[in-house]
Amino acid sequence: MTADVEVLGVSHRFGEVAALRDVTLSIGAGRFAVLLGPSGCGKTTLLSVIGGFLFPSAGRVRIAGRDVTGLPAARRPTTTVFQDYALFPHMRLGANVAFGLRMRRVPRAEREARAEAMLRLVGLEGMAAKMPHELSGGQRQRVALARALAVEPEVLLLDEPLGALDLKLRRQMQDELKAIQRRVGTTFVHVTHDQEEAMAIADEIVVMNAGRVMDQGPPERVYLRPRSRFSAAFMGEANFVPVRLRREGDGIAILGPFGTHPLPAERLADPAATGGRAELAFRPEHVNLGDAPPGTLDLGEGTVRDIAFSGSHRRARIALDALDGGEIVAYLPQAMEVSATARLRLHLDPARAILLPAEDGESRCGG
Amino acid sequence: MRRLADGLALGYVVAVYAFIYLPVAVLVLFSFQESRLPIPPFDGPSLRWYAAVFADRRLTDALANSLLVALLSSALAALLGFLAAYGLARYRLPASGLQRALLTAPLSVSYLIIGLGLLIMFSRLGVPRSLLTVGIGHTVINLPLCFAITYSQMGAHQENVERAARDLGAREWQVMLLVTAPMLLPAILAGFLLSVTFSWDEFIIAFLLSRFDVTLPVEIWSLLRSGLNPRNNAVGSVVFLFSFALVLVMELLLFRRGRRR
Numbered sequence A: 001m002t003a004d005v006e007v008l009g010v011s012h013r014f015g016e017v018a019a020l021r022d023v024t025l026s027i028g029a030g031r032f033a034v035l036l037g038p039s040g041c042g043k044t045t046l047l048s049v050i051g052g053f054l055f056p057s058a059g060r061v062r063i064a065g066r067d068v069t070g071l072p073a074a075r076r077p078t079t080t081v082f083q084d085y086a087l088f089p090h091m092r093l094g095a096n097v098a099f100g101l102r103m104r105r106v107p108r109a110e111r112e113a114r115a116e117a118m119l120r121l122v123g124l125e126g127m128a129a130k131m132p133h134e135l136s137g138g139q140r141q142r143v144a145l146a147r148a149l150a151v152e153p154e155v156l157l158l159d160e161p162l163g164a165l166d167l168k169l170r171r172q173m174q175d176e177l178k179a180i181q182r183r184v185g186t187t188f189v190h191v192t193h194d195q196e197e198a199m200a201i202a203d204e205i206v207v208m209n210a211g212r213v214m215d216q217g218p219p220e221r222v223y224l225r226p227r228s229r230f231s232a233a234f235m236g237e238a239n240f241v242p243v244r245l246r247r248e249g250d251g252i253a254i255l256g257p258f259g260t261h262p263l264p265a266e267r268l269a270d271p272a273a274t275g276g277r278a279e280l281a282f283r284p285e286h287v288n289l290g291d292a293p294p295g296t297l298d299l300g301e302g303t304v305r306d307i308a309f310s311g312s313h314r315r316a317r318i319a320l321d322a323l324d325g326g327e328i329v330a331y332l333p334q335a336m337e338v339s340a341t342a343r344l345r346l347h348l349d350p351a352r353a354i355l356l357p358a359e360d361g362e363s364r365c366g367g
Numbered sequence B: 001m002r003r004l005a006d007g008l009a010l011g012y013v014v015a016v017y018a019f020i021y022l023p024v025a026v027l028v029l030f031s032f033q034e035s036r037l038p039i040p041p042f043d044g045p046s047l048r049w050y051a052a053v054f055a056d057r058r059l060t061d062a063l064a065n066s067l068l069v070a071l072l073s074s075a076l077a078a079l080l081g082f083l084a085a086y087g088l089a090r091y092r093l094p095a096s097g098l099q100r101a102l103l104t105a106p107l108s109v110s111y112l113i114i115g116l117g118l119l120i121m122f123s124r125l126g127v128p129r130s131l132l133t134v135g136i137g138h139t140v141i142n143l144p145l146c147f148a149i150t151y152s153q154m155g156a157h158q159e160n161v162e163r164a165a166r167d168l169g170a171r172e173w174q175v176m177l178l179v180t181a182p183m184l185l186p187a188i189l190a191g192f193l194l195s196v197t198f199s200w201d202e203f204i205i206a207f208l209l210s211r212f213d214v215t216l217p218v219e220i221w222s223l224l225r226s227g228l229n230p231r232n233n234a235v236g237s238v239v240f241l242f243s244f245a246l247v248l249v250m251e252l253l254l255f256r257r258g259r260r261r
């Protein structure tokens, strides 16, 4: 019913294009994992490698400890929900959902009962006699899900299943997907390029870029303590300021435009970089207003360049004196009315600061 | 000015349709003639010539032969066309571009050449001329059409649907039989029905490759040598009616359906 997935050193090339480069990751049994990354970064390719539609140029895939690298899709304990749903257009919903059971020679009466139960699970009770073309996009999506779950796979693979839905329906389907995953307990591997969707449903997020895994962990960790500049920038907005590091007793100190400031050593994502150059990153919602109390990181004064109301907060671009007019983004309280050109004093809770190894010549995915 | 242009356009349209359909209309009209000559004045309507057609064993045999050849050769052409399209669309085959070209090329070769070629080949091989050789000839001319129509409908979406079937445990033959063929049924049927209409009134190949048992067009041709006769009009009308019915079926079955999607 559920199994863990291990991808070990998988690389895949399409002619000149390296779609996957030495990807290693492991997903625990029963987890809801989300592969997140920009368009063209290799998410579908990785999913196809796990599902058995593509055989990698190098590396292994193990499901429930068993090496399945050479097995075709039909013989893996996985099923896939395709991006375009790929329903059988000439079959009724009942027959669509029961197709996998029919291939497994389950007797007709039993598979009809199970198809009906699966349709009930996805909220399409009593619609077994409808044809796919009679359904809306969201309903087709549910049928595809029911069809893939009907054979009780150990791992369910979903390739941007919500991509074609409007925003409201997408948020609703997210919650349902999560609820269904809890109910059936199957390991889900879900692909998306929507970071909000990823954070809403994932137990575990795998951030990808240009065929590589940039970060993997629970949403909170990946958001608050990203391990690479790419994942910090991809998981919402972030400010980056180059700094230098120095060892100081048990911890380290950052030296930069905001002066010298001590931080615990575990702050640094990659300790090997200690002593070298690093990047201080912080999220716009962590920038505080007013004089810096002791122990906080003083960002000094700045001039508001631009401010926009965005519902729950006001998004401001502020030119900091300490950065010689370099701009950062800060979310100011909704109630605070600030004019452009206003002068503000800002500080940061060091617990919120993120230290990243400096990256030069960073490779980014063509979007 | 405007009036004149409209009038001219209307006249042109009427002339075009008259040119296309008047001969057929006259043929059908005089098949209902009462007297012995299919020329004006019209003195019908009468069904006596239709009765004569269906009382003539040679004509009814030829009609049955035509039906048999049309249905079987078209079914074979549709099947082979589907298999070729599936193979070329889904597998990486050597020189697939060339193979596609070779498969469709017969569309542009004249029936006379194909018929002569087959005639020479069959006589070399010692295969006697019969309905079987006619059927083979019709399969040869209709296969390219069935292939081209089916192949054009095999898109990436269908491929994903096939992948889904494989993912759910279907074997290759199950994918083809339960998923690909039903999905492409409109295209396969269109190829089949077009093939039937082409085979139904095909003359040259049927003439060259048949001997004792002949198809209806060949029988009509030998009737025509005996001169004008309302009975010939009646046979011609039967041939026309059948083709027309096929086109109607195609329209209702395939094109209507396509529009609804």
Ligand SMILES: Nc1ncnc2c1ncn2[C@@H]1O[C@H](COP(=O)(O)OP(=O)(O)OP(=O)(O)O)[C@@H](O)[C@H]1O
Pocket: A014, A015, A017, A018, A019, A037, A038, A039, A040, A041, A042, A043, A044, A045, A046, A193
């Ligand atoms: N069949 C193929 N032949 C050649 N190149 C391919 C093929 N499939 C994918 N690629 C290339 O491999 C890279 C990764 O593609 P992939 O489809 O895995 O991206 P993705 O992350 O799923 O993108 P998206 O979010 O747009 O679906 C891309 O550069 C793409 O152009």
Ligand SMILES: [Mg+2]
Pocket: A043, A044, A045, A159
């Ligand atoms: Mg993709």
